[in-house]
Amino acid sequence: MWRVDGRPGAAPPADDRGLAYGDGVFETVAVVDGRPALWPDHRARLARGCTRLGFAAPLERVDAEVAALAGQGDGVIKLIVTRGSGGRGYTPPTDAGPRVLARRGGVPERPVHWWREGITVHRCVTALAVQPALAGIKHLNRLEQVLARREWDDPGIAEGLMADTRGNVVAGTMSNVFARFDDILCTPPVADCGIAGVMRRRIIALAPRLGLRPRVRRLTWDGLARADELWLSNSLVGVWPVARLERRAWPEAAGARACIDALAAAGTIITPKGWHSP
The missing domain is CATH 3.30.470.10 (Aminotransferase class 4, branched-chain amino acid transferase, N-terminal domain)
Structure with a gap:
């Protein structure tokens, strides 16, 4: 109510x-x-x-x-x-x-294997408009995300990734994105569009404890394909490792699992039912 x-x-x-x-x-x-x-x-x-x-x-x-x-x-x-x-x-x-x-x-019920093994992600056609006046905040106009979410109806696809009109990857429809390259953990800037996620902020602060160096950098689709790991984050799911985006698969997600464990230990996420790190 x-x-x-x-x-x-x-x-x-x-x-x-x-x-x-x-x-x-x-x-x-x-x-x-x-x-x-x-x-x-x-x-x-x-x-x-x-x-x-x-x-x-x-x-x-x-x-x-x-x-x-x-x-x-x-x-x-x-x-x-x-x-x-x-x-x-x-x-x-x-x-x-x-x-x-x-x-x-209530807490949305989602398969625990999305945290354990990773999610399949759709590459969205709908682009985010560049508008610095609204970037970072969670304003009520979410029509870009509504249009993007209409692009798939496969229940096996957990999220969609969106780029801006310049071709820079910015975020998921409901999440922020992180790409790990060796010990560098990159997340795109949100100065032109996208949301400054509270979980994104927490992960950036947590990264050094996980042996990672956080960086805010622009990412492209080709750049994502070269990443060692890809994560999506928000305040409800915490962190989802990405297992597949188009033809690129990521079979390993040790960094994401370590991040999930650290966030759960700090009491900042709802631990998925049945979660454990292999």
Whole structure:
């Protein structure tokens, strides 16, 4: 059940600018044993997104919603913050009050072998537009990802990788991407498009403990094919090793498994049922 401004079962009005224009931001937070994992990072990104869009983040209300929904056990909290109600036209109203929508749900069930053995990934045709004004934040307009996700219906394909209109690989439809070249762990910049993932940030900080040197570098499709390992990450799945992208297969993913173990030990991911490192 959704909560709207703290009211269970309520619905946002039809004049909400998030509904009309995608004028807002969202966060998807993993709840690990009753604790919202990486919440300071989610909270900071939400605040940056509101500031980028030009309205004040209602952080006290957001904090209250997270506290009310964290509960016990594992789960997922979805937060949406919109600019609030407004009339016709794109011009933001000066007197709009931000609206907070929140919901707790269960953990999506996915095959444990996606973590153990890796996933199959689709190369998306849909490209990400270069738009630095919106890059990095989780704004509500996800139409590029919607179009990309329509490109496959094979349940054996877990995710799709997207490049920008210049041909640089940026991210998955719902994930950030890492490529390991020997002891260098590369992830693309998100200054022009893409999302600055909270799990991406955590993996960059964790990499030296795994014997890896993190680097933010542009990646191409040809470059990915030369990588020793390919990983995808987000706050719900943690890390998925990639087993296949088009004709390229990666039979080994020791680095990804070590990263999963480290994230699980720190309590920052929901450990997949049946997970263990071979």
